[in-house]
Amino acid sequence: MRSVLFLGTARLGLFLVVFLVLTLLPLGMDIFLRALIAMAVSMLLSVFLLRKARQDVSEKLVDSIDRRRAAKAAKK
Template identity: 90%
Template sequence: MGAMRSVLFLALARLGLFLAAFAVLTVLPLEMDIFLRALIAMAVSMLLSVFLLRKARRDVSETLVDSIDRRRAAKAKAAEK
């Protein structure tokens, strides 16, 4: 999976979790302000993403670490010249 593709997937998955939680809270007949529903949806989606998106977060992290290592190696090689 490419770097941008994995980052984009993670961002869209987090957005999808938020929208799903917000939709559920919107459908429920609760007397709550829309901003309170949004805050609760953010908290719920954050907790769900910790468990459901663990592999995606690990993939993004590994991709970023690899990219940083390649840049450092290239920079060190350029400094040797």
């Protein structure tokens, strides 16, 4: 659960950092457009910067699914 919270917080943090940078730059854009650009850029950054965290979450998810399947099979 801790790794899921870390990944979510890190993704939100990346978005906020990119949005803050776009807000501080004098670009003359609408705030909605800045938010959309921030979402796209932070998504791309998270692919590269948060690779290990995503792998940890996916491994834990697979382990959890395997344990549930094994427990379900043991009950039958």
